[in-house]
Amino acid sequence: xxxxxxxxxxxxxxxxxxxxxxxxxxxxxxxxxxxxxxxxxxxxxxxxxxxxxxxxxxxxxxxxxxxxxxxxxxxxxxxxxxxxxxxxxxxxxxxxxxxxxxxxxxxxxxxxxxxxxxxxxxxxxxxxxxxxxxxxxxxxxxxxxxxxxxxxxxxxxxxxxxxxxxxxxxxxxxxxxxxxxxxxxxxxxxxxxxxxxxxxxxxxxxxxxxxxxxxxxxxxxxxxxxxxxxxxxxxxxxxxxxxxxxxxxxxxxxxxxxxxxxxxxxxxxxxxxxxxxxxxxxxxxxxxxxxxxx
Amino acid sequence: xxxxxxxxxxxxxxxxxxxxxxxxxxxxxxxxxxxxxxxxxxxxxxxxxxxxxxxxxxxxxxxxxxxxxxxxxxxxxxxxxxxxxxxxxxxxxxxxxxxxxxxxxxxxxxxxxxxxxxxxxxxxxxxxxxxxxxxxxxxxxxxxxxxxxxxxxxxxxxxxxxxxxxxxxxxxxxxxxxxxxxxxxxxxxxxxxxxxxxxxxxxxxxxxxxxxxxxxxxxxxxxxxxxxxxxxxxxxxxxxxxxxxxxxxxxxxxxxxxxxxxxxxxxxxxxxxxxxxxxxxxxxxxxxxxx
Numbered sequence: 001x002x003x004x005x006x007x008x009x010x011x012x013x014x015x016x017x018x019x020x021x022x023x024x025x026x027x028x029x030x031x032x033x034x035x036x037x038x039x040x041x042x043x044x045x046x047x048x049x050x051x052x053x054x055x056x057x058x059x060x061x062x063x064x065x066x067x068x069x070x071x072x073x074x075x076x077x078x079x080x081x082x083x084x085x086x087x088x089x090x091x092x093x094x095x096x097x098x099x100x101x102x103x104x105x106x107x108x109x110x111x112x113x114x115x116x117x118x119x120x121x122x123x124x125x126x127x128x129x130x131x132x133x134x135x136x137x138x139x140x141x142x143x144x145x146x147x148x149x150x151x152x153x154x155x156x157x158x159x160x161x162x163x164x165x166x167x168x169x170x171x172x173x174x175x176x177x178x179x180x181x182x183x184x185x186x187x188x189x190x191x192x193x194x195x196x197x198x199x200x201x202x203x204x205x206x207x208x209x210x211x212x213x214x215x216x217x218x219x220x221x222x223x224x225x226x227x228x229x230x231x232x233x234x235x236x237x238x239x240x241x242x243x244x245x246x247x248x249x250x251x252x253x254x255x256x257x258x259x260x261x262x263x264x265x266x267x268x269x270x271x272x273x274x275x276x277x278x279x280x281x282x283x284x285x286x287x288x289x290x291x292x293x294x
Numbered sequence: 295x296x297x298x299x300x301x302x303x304x305x306x307x308x309x310x311x312x313x314x315x316x317x318x319x320x321x322x323x324x325x326x327x328x329x330x331x332x333x334x335x336x337x338x339x340x341x342x343x344x345x346x347x348x349x350x351x352x353x354x355x356x357x358x359x360x361x362x363x364x365x366x367x368x369x370x371x372x373x374x375x376x377x378x379x380x381x382x383x384x385x386x387x388x389x390x391x392x393x394x395x396x397x398x399x400x401x402x403x404x405x406x407x408x409x410x411x412x413x414x415x416x417x418x419x420x421x422x423x424x425x426x427x428x429x430x431x432x433x434x435x436x437x438x439x440x441x442x443x444x445x446x447x448x449x450x451x452x453x454x455x456x457x458x459x460x461x462x463x464x465x466x467x468x469x470x471x472x473x474x475x476x477x478x479x480x481x482x483x484x485x486x487x488x489x490x491x492x493x494x495x496x497x498x499x500x501x502x503x504x505x506x507x508x509x510x511x512x513x514x515x516x517x518x519x520x521x522x523x524x525x526x527x528x529x530x531x532x533x534x535x536x537x538x539x540x541x542x543x544x545x546x547x548x549x550x551x552x553x554x555x556x557x558x559x560x561x562x563x564x565x566x567x568x569x570x571x572x573x574x575x576x577x578x579x580x581x582x583x584x585x
Contacts, residue, residue, distance in 0.1 A: 007486060008409035015400035018456045023422055026433030033432065088326055091319045098320075105327045107575060108334070111567040113515045115533040116556040119540060120333040123340070123549055131352050134336070167329070175579045228428060231517045231533075239537060250428055257435055258522050265432050272428050279426065 033269035046266075053270035062242050063271060066252040069233075072158060073165060073248070074226040081166045082218055085173035090207070092174070093181040103178065110171035118164060118235020125149035125160050150236065157237065157246055165232050169225060173218050180214035181207070216290040220283060227279050230254070249275045337560070341365050341553035348550045365554035375555050377528060378535030385520075385531055386513040389451045393509055394502065397461045402490050404461070405468035406476060423458045427518075435522050445526040454519060460505045463580070467501040468494055504577035507570055514563055532559045 033039065034053055036046040057063050088106065092099055109117070125135050127148035136146035147153065149160045184207065192202045208215075230250040233241055241247035242255060249271065256268035340348065342361035348354075369375050403409070404416055434453045443449030471494060479489045495502065517533035524530055527538060539555055567574055 005409045008403045008407035008412070011399045011403035011407065011486075012415075014396040015456075015461060018396060018452075019419075019422060019458070021437075022434055022453045022456050023425060023430050026430035026437070027425055029433040029436075030429050084326075088323065091323050094319055095316070095323070102323050102327055103575075104571060105330055107571075108330055108564070108567070110578065111511055111563045111574070112560050113533060113536070113563070115515075115517055116536050116559045117333060117337070119536065119552060119556055120337045120340075123553075124333065124336060130349050131354060134354055137353055167333075172578065175575060179579050224426075228426065234517070234537065238541060253428055253432070254518065254522065257432060265436055268432050272432060276426060276429055 030269045030272060033266050034273050036266055039264075039266040053266045054274070057267055057270045057274065060267075062247060062255075063249075063252050065242075065245060066247040066249050069158070069161075069246060070227060070229065070248045073162060073229055074223060076158075076162045077165045077169070077226050078219060078222040080162070081169050081173055082215065082222060084166065085170055085177050085218070086215070088170075088174050089177035089181055090203070092178055103174075106174050107171045109168055110175075114168060114231045115235045118232065121160065121164050121167075122150055122236055127152070151244070154245065157244070160236055161233055161246060164236060165226065165229060168232060169222065173222070176214055176218055177211065180211040184210045216286070220286045220290070223282050223286060224279055227275065227282070249278075334560075337553045337556050340550055341557045343550050345548060345550055365550045366558070368548070368551040369554040369558060372551070373535075373539050373555070374527065375535065375539075375558060378530050378532050379558070381529060382514060382531040384447060385450055385454075386510055388447070389454050389513050390506055390509045392451070392455050393457055393460065394506060396455060397457065397464055397505070398490070398495070398502070400461045401464035401468055402486075402494065404465045406494075407486070419458055419461065423462070431519065431522065434519075438523055444523050445529045447529075449523045450520060450529070450531075454513065454516065457509070460509065463505060464498070464501060467498045471497050500573075503570075504573055504580075507566065507574055508577050510566070511563060511574075535559075 035049050035051065037050050037052045038047040039045075092102060124133060126133050127136055127146055127150075132140065132146045133149075135149065140146055147156045149156045151157075188206045188210070189202065192206060197205075228250050229248045233246050233248055233251060237244040237246045241251045247255070253268045253271045253275070256264045256271060339356075339358060342363070342365070343355075343358050344360065344362045344364060347358070347360065404412065404419075438444060438449045438453065441449075443452075475493055476489065479493060484492075515533060516531065520531045521534050521537075524534065527535075530538060536555060536559060539552060
C-alpha cells in the first residue's frame with residue numbers, strides 16, 4: 001500500500017494537539033512543579049530547586065490523615081467489593097427466571113451521579129436534631145445506640161464511606177464477573193456432574209481457576225480506583241474534607257490546588273506524584289502476585 | 295423394590311436441598327437488589343413529602359399518602375437548577391461531539407492509513423492510557439487559569455475531550471472492516487474522507503454509539519474538573535450544582551427540596567440506561583473505567 005504520510009498526520013493532528021497540550025505537556029510539567037520550591041502562583045516565580053515540596057507534603061498532618069483514610073478505604077473496600085461481586089455473580093448465574101431483572105437493578109448505581117446519590121446516603125445515615133435517620137432507627141430497633149455516621153466518630157464515618165464506595169463500584173465488578181462466568185466452558189461442569197463432584201469443590205476447582213484472570217483484573221483496577229477515591233467522600237461529607245478528617249489523597253491534591261486552602265500547585269504536584277508512586281508500586285506487586293499464581 | 299425406594303428417597307432429598315439452595319440464592323439476590331434500590335426509593339419518596347411533614351417525622355414514614363410536587367417547583371425556582379441542567383447539557387453534547395470527531399479521525403489514521411512511525415506513535419498513544427488524570431489536572435488547571443479560561447465553556451470542555459481509550463476502541467473496530475472495501479473505493483476514486491463517512495462509520499456504528507453513550511455518562515457525572523475551573527455558579531454543572539445546593543442552597547434543613555433536585559439530576563441518565571441497557575452494559579464490560 002502506498003504511504004500517505006501527509007494525509008495521515010492531518011487526520012491525527014486534532015487528536016495529537018489535544019493530547020500534547022492537555023496530557024503530555026502537563027505530565028512533564030507536573031514533575032517540574034514538584035521540584036520548584038516556594039512557587040508563587042501570582043507571580044509565577046520560585047526560589048530554588050529541590051525536594052522541599054515532598055518533605056512538606058510528607059510532614060503535613062492533613063496529608064498523613066489522607067493517606068491513612070485512603071489506605072483504610074483500599075484495604076476494606078477492595079476485598080469486600082470483589083468478594084461480594086463474586087457471590088452475587090455466582091448467584092446470578094445459577095438462576096434463570098428474573099436474572100435479567102436483577103442484572104438491570106444491580107447496574108443502576110453505575111449510571112447515577114455519585115454526588116447526587118451520595119446525598120441520599122447522607123440523609124439515610126445522618127443524625128440531626130429532627131430525626132435520628134433511618135439507619136439509626138433500625139440500629140435502635142435492634143437495641144443498639146444511635147451514632148451520627150456523617151458527623152460523628154471516625155469509625156462510623158469510615159464505615160459509611162466504605163459502604164457507599166462498595167455500593168458505587170459493585171455494578172462494574174458484577175458485570176465483569178457475570179460475563180466471565182458465562183464464558184466458562186459448560187463441558188467442565190457436565191463432566192463434574194457425571195463424576196458427582198460436590199458443589200463447593202466444583203466452585204473451587206473449576207469456576208475459580210477459570211475466572212481467576214478476571215478476578216485479578218478486578219482486584220488490580222479496584223486497587224487503582226480505590227486509591228483515587230474522592231468524589232464519594234465529597235458526596236457524603238461535603239467539600240471541606242480536611243475539617244471532617246475524611247480527606248483522601250486525591251482530595252488533598254485538589255485542596256492544595258484550589259479552594260480555601262489552595263494556590264499551591266507545587267505541593268499538589270508533589271502529592272500527586274507520591275500517589276502515582278504508591279499506585280504504581282501496588283499495581284506492580286499485584287501483577288507479580290497474579291503472575292505467580294496464574 | 296427396596297432399592298428403588300431408597301433411590302426415590304435420595305432423589306427427594308436432593309430435590310429438597312436444591313430447592314432450599316434456590317430459596318437461599320433468591321433471598322440473597324433480592325436482599326442486595328433491595329440495598330441497591332432503596333436509596334432510589336428513598337430519594338423519590340422524600341422528594342414528594344412536604345417540607346412540614348418531613349420535618350415533623352421523628353421516625354421517617356416509609357410511604358406518604360399526600361404526595362406533593364411543591365419541592366420540584368422549589369428546586370427550579372429557589373436555586374438555579376435549570377441553569378445547571380442546561381450547562382451540563384451543553385458541556386455533555388459539545389464535549390462528546392468533539393471527542394467523537396477527533397477520535398474517529400485518529401482511529402481511522404491508525405487503522406487504515408500507512409505512514410512512517412505509525413507503530414511507534416501508536417505505542418506512545420497506548421502508554422498514555424496509563425497516565426492517571428490526577429497527574430495532569432494540576433498543569434491543566436494552571437494552563438486554563440493563565441489563558442483566562444476559567445468560568446468559560448472552552449475551559450470546561452477542551453481538557454475533557456481527550457480520550458486515548460476510545461481512540462483505541464474505535465481503531466480496533468475499524469480494523470475489522472475488510473481491506474477489499476477500501477481498495478474498491480480507491481479504484482472508484484473515492485476520497486479517504488468520503489470512504490470514512492460513507493463506509494467505515496456506517497459499518498462501525500454500534501461501536502461509535504457505545505463510545506458516545508459512555509462519554510455522555512462520563513460527562514454528565516464529571517465533578518473534579520468542573521469544580522476546579524468554575525467558581526461562578528452560572529457555569530456550574532449538575533455535580534457542582536448539587537454540592538452548592540447542599541452547602542448554600544435551600545438551607546440545610548430543606549431536605550425534600552434537595553431530594554427533588556437529586557431526582558431531577560438522576561433521571562436523564564437512568565432513562566438513557568433503560569433505553570440503551572444492552573449497549574451500555576456491553577460497552578462497560580468492554581471498557582468501563584469506573585470501579
